[in-house]
């Protein structure tokens with residue numbers, strides 16, 4: 001069978017590369033098209049002649065996916081459309097969409113292979129675990145989830161070759177890898193808390209590939225695609241330092257040796273682990289601060305992290321020469337203009353290389369969504385189709401001083417970098433939202449991304465050229 005994944009933007013989707021590898025191992029063919037890089041999508045699909053077309057969607061992006069599937073169904077009415085990814089997992093009701101035949105919840109490897117095997121054998125696939133399947137008469141089969149695969153080493157290395165037809169992606173010098181799935185924490189704004197509920201009773205939620213597997217995966221990748229930098233995209237890379245990261249780093253230093261960045265939580269770090277990361281090539285980390293107000297951070301956002309832990313970890317990261325991107329969210333329930341300012345001021349004290357800041361999105365499945373619903377803080381009748389694709393632009397949550405807080409989020413990174421601008425920002429945020437603030441946000445974001453990834457101007461311009469639609473259309 002032949003499955004084609006269609007995506008809108010020119011990023012490597014690690015979910016899709018994982019699915020492609022596993023389906024190939026089971027004798028099926030996988031293809032990929034990036035809509036924004038194709039002159040004639042219909043012709044490109046016709047050339048591939050797929051049996052199944054897959055869309056990997058996050059909340060917000062699902063609207064693009066639904067529109068793309070509708071187009072595809074008009075051109076190829078017999079093709080089976082399947083949706084997966086975080087939005088599909090949390091909102092399988094998207095199967096009601098006219099052009100949606102199948103929705104996959106959670107890990108997709110086994111479900112996709114079962115689907116393709118059944119189609120090949122001409123058998124019904126209405127009972128495949130993890131899938132919701134719609135019949136031609138509109139009846140929907142809502143199948144249970146299968147147990148979580150505990151041995152991630154069982155899966156083949158992700159198949160990046162499906163992106164090779166796009167030179168911009170093929171030749172990029174920075175690549176993301178994941179060493180596992182899940183996170184042990186339960187922050188109220190994060191999808192993990194909801195995913196844990198969906199996957200309750202299906203086995204241990206936080207799982208990791210073995211260090212040996214991870215190193216071999218990177219080695220096999222480097223043999224084909226030379227890289228300058230690696231990004232470990234695990235949501236929390238350092239959880240169990242001694243059991244997992246320490247042995248991984250020992251192998252990494254010896255066999256890979258490339259500079260890398262990763263995501264950390266301040267309270268899981270120690271001087272020993274920070275020194276070890278630095279000596280292994282870690283040049284930058286992203287670390288959640290979320291709010292400068294401890295009540296907001298801990299009682300509302302359930303981060304369970306003290307100011308002292310953040311300050312101390314920051315001191316150590318800078319001591320060992322590691323750049324830091326803090327991540328912050330403005331606009332959660334209970335946020336006031338004062339608490340939002342505290343977040344800016346706390347970040348200014350921390351002096352990160354970049355202060356990343358978004359506006360709260362109460363995504364499906366999160367505890368914060370339950371809270372905003374309970375408090376009546378969403379517009380009446382709000383449904384997931386109203387989420388914008390970007391978390392930088394707007395928030396649907398009805399908070400006091402929304403205009404000022406939304407403006408502050410746009411000017412946040414420059415306020416942190418140049419604290420002497422704070423009095424000017426205090427006045428400026430009273431203005432109506434405007435393009436100048438968006439422009440300042442975009443320009444500073446672009447500069448910081450370039451700096452924190454140590455990108456050359458050429459690389460940066462190339463990325464800018466290929467991602468301009470992404471940034472123009474939705475992301476900011």
Ligand code: B12
Nearest residue numbers: 013014015054055056058059084085086104107108390391
């Ligand atoms: C890497 C990453 C990115 C990268 C790459 C995105 C991409 N499309 O691959 C970048 C930085 C570009 C990015 C951007 C965004 N991201 Co992002 N991202 C992640 C991150 C950290 C890892 C994803 C990953 O690769 N996991 C590893 C793979 C193996 O797992 P997986 O993706 O879940 O895939 C499995 C299943 O979901 C399923 N599956 C996935 N796709 C499909 C498709 C089909 C057809 C099937 C059958 C199955 C299936 O099978 C896969 C294998 O088991 C996740 C957090 C996380 N831990 O998942 C957030 C996450 C997915 N991102 C999120 C968001 C919000 C975004 C943005 C919308 C942010 C924005 N700009 O405002 C954009 C969307 C951009 C886009 N066009 O896709 C949210 C989504 C929340 C939600 N409710 O949808 C997440 C969950 C983070 C969070 N904390 O909330 N992201």
Ligand code: SF4
Nearest residue numbers: 183185186187190235
């Ligand atoms: S925000 Fe980070 S630490 Fe909290 S649950 Fe999500 S991934 Fe884990």
